[in-house]
Amino acid sequence: MSERLEDIAAAIVADGKGLLAADESSGTIKKRFDVIGVESTADSRRDYREMMFRAKEAMTKYISGVILYDETIRQKAADGTPLIDIIKASGAIPGIKVDLGAKPLAGFPGDTITEGLDGLRERLAEYYKLGARFAKWRAVIDIDIAKEVPSATSIGSNAHALARYAALCQEAGIVPIVEPEVLMDGAHSIDTCYEVSKATLLKLYGELYAARVVLEGTILKPNMVISGKKSGKKDNPEEVAEKTIKLFRETVPVAVQGIAFLSGGQDDEEATANLNAINVIGPHPWKLSFSYGRALQAAAQKAWSGKASNVAAGQAAFIHRAHMNHLAALGKWRP
Numbered sequence: 001m002s003e004r005l006e007d008i009a010a011a012i013v014a015d016g017k018g019l020l021a022a023d024e025s026s027g028t029i030k031k032r033f034d035v036i037g038v039e040s041t042a043d044s045r046r047d048y049r050e051m052m053f054r055a056k057e058a059m060t061k062y063i064s065g066v067i068l069y070d071e072t073i074r075q076k077a078a079d080g081t082p083l084i085d086i087i088k089a090s091g092a093i094p095g096i097k098v099d100l101g102a103k104p105l106a107g108f109p110g111d112t113i114t115e116g117l118d119g120l121r122e123r124l125a126e127y128y129k130l131g132a133r134f135a136k137w138r139a140v141i142d143i144d145i146a147k148e149v150p151s152a153t154s155i156g157s158n159a160h161a162l163a164r165y166a167a168l169c170q171e172a173g174i175v176p177i178v179e180p181e182v183l184m185d186g187a188h189s190i191d192t193c194y195e196v197s198k199a200t201l202l203k204l205y206g207e208l209y210a211a212r213v214v215l216e217g218t219i220l221k222p223n224m225v226i227s228g229k230k231s232g233k234k235d236n237p238e239e240v241a242e243k244t245i246k247l248f249r250e251t252v253p254v255a256v257q258g259i260a261f262l263s264g265g266q267d268d269e270e271a272t273a274n275l276n277a278i279n280v281i282g283p284h285p286w287k288l289s290f291s292y293g294r295a296l297q298a299a300a301q302k303a304w305s306g307k308a309s310n311v312a313a314g315q316a317a318f319i320h321r322a323h324m325n326h327l328a329a330l331g332k333w334r335p
């Protein structure tokens, strides 16, 4: 496989393929396991992820790469094979989450800044040696208009950090997945999501340009334009698609190699339907695919529930969602 950044990025958004975001931090995966009554230990986390990485149909046909957490990239399967080797053997590309999480932004209650730049050059060099060829950094932008969240300072600081991260990745031969997530947790309208996402992406691409990041060797991982969960409104996929594409045409340079959405708390089928609607109204200047965490894994977690006897059922649930999102990435999914 080519080591050129553009080629790795192109492979990530190859026709009908997308990313499995399996990079939940230990705190987040514990929350997911709590829901299915499974204790979160190094072994249970390994068993669960090994189950997905060995789901052959999904990993060879629908998944282009996997975003790993630091623990997972070093873990071995139950039979002693490094998990990263199982991923590579399926033809998928290993990637790694490198940010250290969103922390409160001093002076701006309700805003966060993602940390992890100190020592990042050295960490990237190690991850490259371990086999990672792309990385992920997630900036978190919440919306609470009454409290003036997000502030321009938060949008600017997060865009600047994303640009510094992306430049360091490219120096290390690693494709940066640039993720400025505007959260869908609030009570805001779809049009407010559009406005905040627009301010965020405009700032982001200004900073990436200033940092001399080569856009052809990057992937954008954005939210869709969608109403906040607490608004009680469920948008139809056609409206999400139209507003999301309008936003990207106004803000995302054509040079960007591809766009791989986060699911952000959308239901499994909603995330598939919206991605499909986005691709149905194409052609677009970029590939538009998925980099889902929850929307690819929730059904598999439930089916597995921590029991070795449920591994085949867990894999079947994962394969099904990966297949549906494969179709959606091609605009060929039907309910």
Ligand code: 13P
Pocket: 021, 023, 138, 179, 262, 263, 264, 265, 291, 292, 293, 294, 295
């Ligand atoms: P969700 O699809 O669950 O939002 O997770 C994707 C991800 O990697 C968020 O950083």
